[in-house]
Each structure stands twice: as C-alpha cells, then as structure tokens.
Amino acid sequence: MSSTSRSTYGxxxxxxxxxxxxxxxEIAEAKKTNVTVSADVTTxxxxxxxxxxxxxxxxxxxxxxxxxxxxSEATIAGLKTLAEKHNFLIFEDRKFIDIGNTVQKQYHGGVxxxxxxxxxxxxxxxxxxxxxxxxxxxxxxxxxxYGPERGLLILAEMTxxxxxxxxxxxTRSVDYARKYKNFVMGFVSTRSLTDVRSENSSRSEDExxxxxxxxxxxxxxxxxxxxxxxxxxxxxxxxxDFIIAGRGIYAAPDPVEAAKRYQQEGWEAYLARVxxx
Ligand code: S5P
Numbered sequence: 001m002s003s004t005s006r007s008t009y010g011x012x013x014x015x016x017x018x019x020x021x022x023x024x025x026e027i028a029e030a031k032k033t034n035v036t037v038s039a040d041v042t043t044x045x046x047x048x049x050x051x052x053x054x055x056x057x058x059x060x061x062x063x064x065x066x067x068x069x070x071x072s073e074a075t076i077a078g079l080k081t082l083a084e085k086h087n088f089l090i091f092e093d094r095k096f097i098d099i100g101n102t103v104q105k106q107y108h109g110g111v112x113x114x115x116x117x118x119x120x121x122x123x124x125x126x127x128x129x130x131x132x133x134x135x136x137x138x139x140x141x142x143x144x145x146y147g148p149e150r151g152l153l154i155l156a157e158m159t160x161x162x163x164x165x166x167x168x169x170x171t172r173s174v175d176y177a178r179k180y181k182n183f184v185m186g187f188v189s190t191r192s193l194t195d196v197r198s199e200n201s202s203r204s205e206d207e208x209x210x211x212x213x214x215x216x217x218x219x220x221x222x223x224x225x226x227x228x229x230x231x232x233x234x235x236x237x238x239x240x241d242f243i244i245a246g247r248g249i250y251a252a253p254d255p256v257e258a259a260k261r262y263q264q265e266g267w268e269a270y271l272a273r274v275x276x277x
Contacts, residue, residue, distance in 0.1 A: 008274050009034075009241075012208055019148040020089075020119060021185050021210055024242075027087055028059045034236070034266045036060040036091065036212060037259060038246030044070050048078040050250055055086025057259040060120070062091040062244055065112055076117045083119075091212075092118035095155055097126055100134025108138050115139070115146060122153040122188055124165070125173050132176045136183035151185035156193060159215030161226040175201040177209055186210030190230070192239025213240030217248035218261065232262055236269035 013025035028034050035058045039050050047068065051061050061083070065071060083090050092114050096103040103123065108115040115138070123131050132154070139150045156173035158165045174193050177184040178201040186209035187193055193211070194203065213236075217229035232243045243266050252258035 006274055008276070009270075015206070016208055017206075018151065018182070018185060020151040021208075023149075024059065024089060024185075024210065027089065028242075031056070031059060031087065032267050033057055033059050033263045034240075034242050034270055035249075035259065035262045036062050036242050036244040037249050038062045038093070038214070038244050039250060040064055040067065040246050041250060042067055042069050044068055044072065044075045044078065047075065048082060050255065051079065051082040051088075052086075053256050054249070054259045055082055055088060057256070057263045058086075058088050059242060060089045060091050062093050062246075063118075064093050065114070066094075071112070076113065080117055089119040090117060091120035091122070091153075094118075094121055096121065096123040096131060096135065098131070099127060100130040100137075103131055104134050104138045107135055108144070115144070115150065119149055120151050120153060120185065122155050124155045125169070125176055129176055129179070132180045132184065136180045139183055150183075152180075152183050153186055153188050153210075153212055154184060156187040157189040157191075159190060159228050161222075161228055171196055171198050172200075174198055178202075178204075178207070181207075181209075184209070186212065186241075188212045188214060188244075190215070190235070190238065194239070210241050211239050212242045212244055213238070214244040214246075216240075216243045216245045216262070218265065219248065223247075232265040233269045236266060236273055 009025040009028040013022045016022045037054050037058050039047055039061055041047050154173045154177050156170045174196045175198050215229050216235050220229055222228045235243050245262050249255055249258045
C-alpha cells in the first residue's frame, strides 16, 4: 500500500526517518491543518501580521523573502518568534536553480541568510543532480549549525500554463529525491509521484515523500498570467499532503476566515483520503 496517500499524518510521523518531516506531520496532526499559506506580501509588517493572525490555522508559512521591500534583521526575528508561538514551519520558496557552488552561497549566508530561518527550501533540478548534492552537502557539513531541522523540496512540476517541468524532468526529480533522501523531504508537485517509474532508481518499501501542492484556490480557476488552480479537495485527492494557497487566503476580504475555510476543506479531504470519514 502506498503510505504516501492512505496513512494518517500521525502514523507517518511515527515511522519517518527524517526529523523535520516527523515534526511537520506532528504539527499537522496537532493543529488539524494541512494548509501552507503563501504569504506573498511585500512588507515585513504585512508578513508578520499575516503570520500572527493565520498562525493558528496553518502548518507552514511559505515566503518569497526577496519580494519584501524592507527585509531586515527584524523580519528574521519576527518570523522565528511567530513560528515558535504558533508552532508552524517556515518554507522559503527561493527555487534555487544554479550550479552547486553558487546555490551553496545563496542558501547559507548571503544577504538573506536563508539557512538561518527557513526550515524548508526548494530547488529546480534543471541544473542536474549537482544542485541537490550541493544543498544536501551544505546542510550536512559538520559546522552547519541548524542540523536536522532543515529540508529540501524538489520542484518536480509547476502549475503554470505550458510548464516544461514534465516527463523526464519530473522523473529525474524523483531519482534525485531517492538518492538524497536524508535531506530531500519530498516535492512541490500537482500530484503524488509515487507511481513515477524510472530506469535510474526504484521505490523502496518505506519511501514516504511529502507532497506540497501549490495553485490551490477555492474561488478562481487561474489568473491572467498563466497560473492554474485546483481546489483543496482535488489537490488532496491527487496526493497532496499539504496544500499551498496564496491569494485565495491573503487577498480574501477576511484572510483569517479564508484560512479557516481552507483548513476545514483541506482537513476534510485528508480525512476522506485516509478513510477516517
Ligand atoms: O508550480 C508552482 C510552484 C510554486 S512554489 N506554482 C506556484 O504558484 N508556486 C508558488 O505558489 C508561487 O510562487 C506563489 O508563491 C504561490 C501561488 O500563489 P497563488 O497566489 O497563485 O495561490
């Protein structure tokens, strides 16, 4: 049986070898939420305000830290404090895409100091295996101070119209996830990738990658720039473990009410999938 789709978060937390994934599943179970809010706002005040108000309803906050006009030490301190207060993880959606030597510097250090505050990061595998190897190497270096509290999602598919992240690209994403599974938690993808067949790797018995699905919106089918949406229900039925919603929540007239609605719909769809309802 595919543990990716039918087991509860609690059962997966108990068995999972990766400490950060265990913590993520425990958060979902404890708070009864699989919502990641994509907080794509442009000032620190808006970001921290959203994080505080939505905190009780989300498992993860996803940031694009480079779209803030006023990123500073206060942004980092505020995010860390709120992540502790509300028990959520921070996912910096930086989509690393470069040679290994460059991404190591972009991840650890630099002006954004991503490794210091982001539990989760993501990368495209367009540059090849080296990008995953490089990020995994940085996070496992003896002098890396954040240890097992860090993980990587591979961007295996994209929601935008005409996306080229398909076919061979997606299959290779699965191969690299398997090869670097100590650091790779799972995927950003529109569905479970458990059934992807590859000549270069095979699925182990206990494989349990986490699927984050973006492009989730309850009231829109897409935007004018190629974004394509599905509902929480359809995303979870296709294998999403965590649904990522941006404008559907933060641009709603009442973001807290919207977050509660995504939380409820996401949770009900999860219960239906694991057969608890
Ligand atoms: O394929 C993708 C992958 C990502 S990470 N499609 C996406 O839309 N995203 C991100 O999810 C995107 O960068 C944005 O931050 C969020 C979607 O925002 P929304 O407002 O359309 O829900």
